[in-house]
Amino acid sequence: MDDRPGDQDRDRQGADRIGAPGDARLFSVVTATDLVTQIARQITEAIVTGRLKPGARLTELQLSREFGTxxxxxxxxxxxxxxxxxxVSSPRRGFFVRTLEAEDLRDIYELRIGLELHAAxxxxxxxxxxxxxxxxxxxxKMYTLADQGSFEQQIFEDFTFHRMLCQASGNRRLLRVYDELATEMRCGITLIGKLYDDPHRLAGTHEPILEALKEGDRDRLLAALRYHIAVAQDAVVELFAGTGASTRERGSGS
Amino acid sequence: MDDRPGDQDRDRQGADRIGAPGDARLFSVVTATDLVTQIARQITEAIVTGRLKPGARLTELQLSREFGTxxxxxxxxxxxxxxxxxxVSSPRRGFFVRTLEAEDLRDIYELRIGLELHAAxxxxxxxxxxxxxxxxxxxxKMYTLADQGSFEQQIFEDFTFHRMLCQASGNRRLLRVYDELATEMRCGITLIGKLYDDPHRLAGTHEPILEALKEGDRDRLLAALRYHIAVAQDAVVELFAGTGASTRERGSGS
DNA sequence: TTTTTGCCGATTGTCGACAATTGACATGAT
DNA sequence: ATCATGTCAATTGTCGACAATCGGCAAAAA
Incomplete structure (x- = not known):
C-alpha cells in the first residue's frame, strides 16, 4: 500500500533535472492534460476576453456538443x-456567466489594496x-508594449507586475488569493474596454513602487502602492458606472 | 429564451417573505441537497475532526462504496x-488529504493578519x-463555553468571532477568503490537539479588540488584533513544531 | 378576467461500463 | 548483482443512458 502523493503542489512544469546537471534538453515535456483542464481554460478565456457575455447561459448539453465531449x-x-x-450555478437551471455589479468591483479593489499592501x-x-x-x-516590457501591443497584453503585463510583487512576499496562499482576484478583475475589465488613455502612464505609475522597494522605504512603498491601486479603482469604477452601472441587463418586464 | 439566473448568490436559506408580511411561517423550507454537497460536507467533517489523517489516500471506488453512490x-x-x-490530486493516482507543513501554517497566519487587519x-x-x-x-458565548464545552466548539466559536469581524467589513470577497483560510486552519489545528491551556484566556483576549472597535480607536484596534493573532500563530506553530515538524510522516524506508 | 391545476419539454443529477494510463512486480539479459 | 524490459492489476478519465426535477404553458374552473 503506497500512500503518499508523488508531489504535493509543486509546479507541474518544473520537470527539470532529468539527467546530469548542465545537459541540454533534447525534448520538451509533453503533458496529456485532461479534458477538464482544457475545457476550463477555454471557457475562462472566452469569459475574460468578453466573447462570453456576463449573464450568458451555459447548458451542459450545448457545451458538450460544442467541445465534442x-x-x-x-x-x-x-x-x-x-x-x-x-x-454561478442555479440549482437546476444550469450555469451562468457571472455578472459583476459596481459593488463587486468595489469589493475586489478594496480587498486588493489590503492584499497587495500586505504583500509589499x-x-x-x-x-x-x-x-x-x-x-x-x-x-x-510594459513600456515597449505601450508603443506596440494590444490592450489585453498591456493589462496582462500589468497584472503580471503585481503578481510578481505578491510572489516576492514568499507567501503561497497570498499569491493564490491574488490570482483569484486577478481572474475576477480581468473578467470585469475586458468588458469595459479601453481603460487608460495613455499606455505610457500605465507603465510609468509603477516606477515609484519599484523605487521605494529598492530603497527599502516601507512607508513610501505602501503609499505609492495604495495610490496606484486607488487610481486604477477609481478609473474602473467610473468607467464601469458609465457603461451602465451593471453588466447585467435589467429585466425587461416587471 | 430565458437567460437570467434566478438569484445570483443570495443565501439559499433566505426564502423569507412567502406570503403577506408578518405571517407566521407554517413549515420550514425543505431542501433536497444533492449528493455532491452531502459528500463534500462529510469528507470535510472527517478531515477537520481528524478522523481522516493528513496524507491519507482516497480512491474514488472506495469512497463510492462507502457512500453508496x-x-x-x-x-x-x-x-x-x-x-x-x-x-490534493495526483493526476492519475487519486486524492490525498492535504498535509500541512510548518511553512503552510506560517503562510496562513501571516495572510490572516493582513486580511483581518484590513477587515477591521x-x-x-x-x-x-x-x-x-x-x-x-x-x-x-465563548465565556460560557469555556466552562462547559468541547475543545472543538471553543475553536469554532473563536473562528465565528473573527468571521463576524470580517463580515462587518461588508466586503463579500474578503469574507470568502477568510472562510477559505478558516477551513485550512481548522484542518491544521485539530490535529494539534489542545491549544490553549486556559479557555477563559482565549475568550478574554477578544475583549480589547471589541473595546477598541467600540471606541473607534483604529490604532488600538489594529494593534490589539495583530497581537491577538500573533499570539495564536506562535502557539500553533510552536505546538505544531513540537508534534513533529510536519503532518506528513516521513517515508519509512529509503 | 383571474386563478388554479395539470401537463410537457428541457435540463440536470446520477448511474454503470468501457478504455486509457499509471505504477509496481516479475522476468530476463548483461 | 544490476539494469532494462515486458506484463499486469489497479485506478482514473470518459462516455452514453435513464430517471428525477424544474420552469413554463395551456386548459379548466371560479
Missing amino acids: SRAPIREAARLLESQGLV SIAIDRIGPADIAGLERQIE | SRAPIREAARLLESQGLV SIAIDRIGPADIAGLERQIE
Whole structure:
C-alpha cells in the first residue's frame, strides 16, 4: 500500500533535472492534460476576453456538443469555474456567466489594496536582487508594449507586475488569493474596454513602487502602492458606472 | 429564451417573505441537497475532526462504496475539496488529504493578519450597533463555553468571532477568503490537539479588540488584533513544531 | 378576467461500463 | 548483482443512458 502523493503542489512544469546537471534538453515535456483542464481554460478565456457575455447561459448539453465531449468533463470544469467565481450555478437551471455589479468591483479593489499592501510590506524585507531585477524587466516590457501591443497584453503585463510583487512576499496562499482576484478583475475589465488613455502612464505609475522597494522605504512603498491601486479603482469604477452601472441587463418586464 | 439566473448568490436559506408580511411561517423550507454537497460536507467533517489523517489516500471506488453512490458525485465533491485546498490530486493516482507543513501554517497566519487587519480597518468605519452587539454576544458565548464545552466548539466559536469581524467589513470577497483560510486552519489545528491551556484566556483576549472597535480607536484596534493573532500563530506553530515538524510522516524506508 | 391545476419539454443529477494510463512486480539479459 | 524490459492489476478519465426535477404553458374552473 503506497500512500503518499508523488508531489504535493509543486509546479507541474518544473520537470527539470532529468539527467546530469548542465545537459541540454533534447525534448520538451509533453503533458496529456485532461479534458477538464482544457475545457476550463477555454471557457475562462472566452469569459475574460468578453466573447462570453456576463449573464450568458451555459447548458451542459450545448457545451458538450460544442467541445465534442460528453457532459462529465463539462460538469467538472463548470464546477471548477464556479469555485473561482467565474460562473454561478442555479440549482437546476444550469450555469451562468457571472455578472459583476459596481459593488463587486468595489469589493475586489478594496480587498486588493489590503492584499497587495500586505504583500509589499512582507516583500520589502525578503526581496532579493533577482526579484527586483525581474520587476525592472517587467516595467521595461510594459513600456515597449505601450508603443506596440494590444490592450489585453498591456493589462496582462500589468497584472503580471503585481503578481510578481505578491510572489516576492514568499507567501503561497497570498499569491493564490491574488490570482483569484486577478481572474475576477480581468473578467470585469475586458468588458469595459479601453481603460487608460495613455499606455505610457500605465507603465510609468509603477516606477515609484519599484523605487521605494529598492530603497527599502516601507512607508513610501505602501503609499505609492495604495495610490496606484486607488487610481486604477477609481478609473474602473467610473468607467464601469458609465457603461451602465451593471453588466447585467435589467429585466425587461416587471 | 430565458437567460437570467434566478438569484445570483443570495443565501439559499433566505426564502423569507412567502406570503403577506408578518405571517407566521407554517413549515420550514425543505431542501433536497444533492449528493455532491452531502459528500463534500462529510469528507470535510472527517478531515477537520481528524478522523481522516493528513496524507491519507482516497480512491474514488472506495469512497463510492462507502457512500453508496456512483463515482460521479464523488469526483465532483473531491474537485470541490481540492479547490478549497483540503485535498490534493495526483493526476492519475487519486486524492490525498492535504498535509500541512510548518511553512503552510506560517503562510496562513501571516495572510490572516493582513486580511483581518484590513477587515477591521474597514469595519471600524462601517460597523453599526447591531454588529457590535453581535460581537459582544459572541464573546459571552465563548465565556460560557469555556466552562462547559468541547475543545472543538471553543475553536469554532473563536473562528465565528473573527468571521463576524470580517463580515462587518461588508466586503463579500474578503469574507470568502477568510472562510477559505478558516477551513485550512481548522484542518491544521485539530490535529494539534489542545491549544490553549486556559479557555477563559482565549475568550478574554477578544475583549480589547471589541473595546477598541467600540471606541473607534483604529490604532488600538489594529494593534490589539495583530497581537491577538500573533499570539495564536506562535502557539500553533510552536505546538505544531513540537508534534513533529510536519503532518506528513516521513517515508519509512529509503 | 383571474386563478388554479395539470401537463410537457428541457435540463440536470446520477448511474454503470468501457478504455486509457499509471505504477509496481516479475522476468530476463548483461 | 544490476539494469532494462515486458506484463499486469489497479485506478482514473470518459462516455452514453435513464430517471428525477424544474420552469413554463395551456386548459379548466371560479
